[in-house]
Amino acid sequence: MTEPAFNALFGPNATTDIVKPAAAIGPLNNPRIIKQAGTFTVFPKTATTVPLDELSDSFRYLYKIVIKKEARERMNTQLLHYGLTEHDLFPSIQTVAADITQELIAEGLLPGRSQVRSPT
Numbered sequence: 171m172t173e174p175a176f177n178a179l180f181g182p183n184a185t186t187d188i189v190k191p192a193a194a195i196g197p198l199n200n201p202r203i204i205k206q207a208g209t210f211t212v213f214p215k216t217a218t219t220v221p222l223d224e225l226s227d228s229f230r231y232l233y234k235i236v237i238k239k240e241a242r243e244r245m246n247t248q249l250l251h252y253g254l255t256e257h258d259l260f261p262s263i264q265t266v267a268a269d270i271t272q273e274l275i276a277e278g279l280l281p282g283r284s285q286v287r288s289p290t
Contacts, residue, residue: 180212188214190225201261250276 176194179186191213198204213219223232237245249255255272257265275282 176212180214182215184215186214189216189220190214191222205259205261 176192178184179188180192180194191211194210194212196203196208196210198208211222222228250272255265255269257269271280271282274280
């Protein structure tokens with residue numbers, strides 16, 4: 171990061187009592203970071219790092235979402251219906267190939283199950 175205020179708190183030479191991490195928006199310099207909005211969690215340099223879910227006020231900002239295994243195929247179908255593919259979140263040549271393969275399977279042009287692969 172090149173932001174002086176950020177470096178003062180979270181940079182390699184930071185000396186602070188801050189124990190909580192911060193959200194930081196990185197440079198939007200590649201397709202994957204752009205698609206995922208380029209937001210990162212940066213932890214302060216401390217002797218011991220406290221996991222987010224162990225902070226006393228984590229109930230205010232952390233939420234656990236459990237998706238039942240049985241709902242996966244339906245959710246994947248809905249995401250495809252709205253035009254969201256694996257490549258939209260993880261742009262790479264591999265996900266382009268996976269999306270094309272999935273379309274061919276869905277159209278019955280390739281053997282296979284008619285559902286989307288989960289993001290890797």
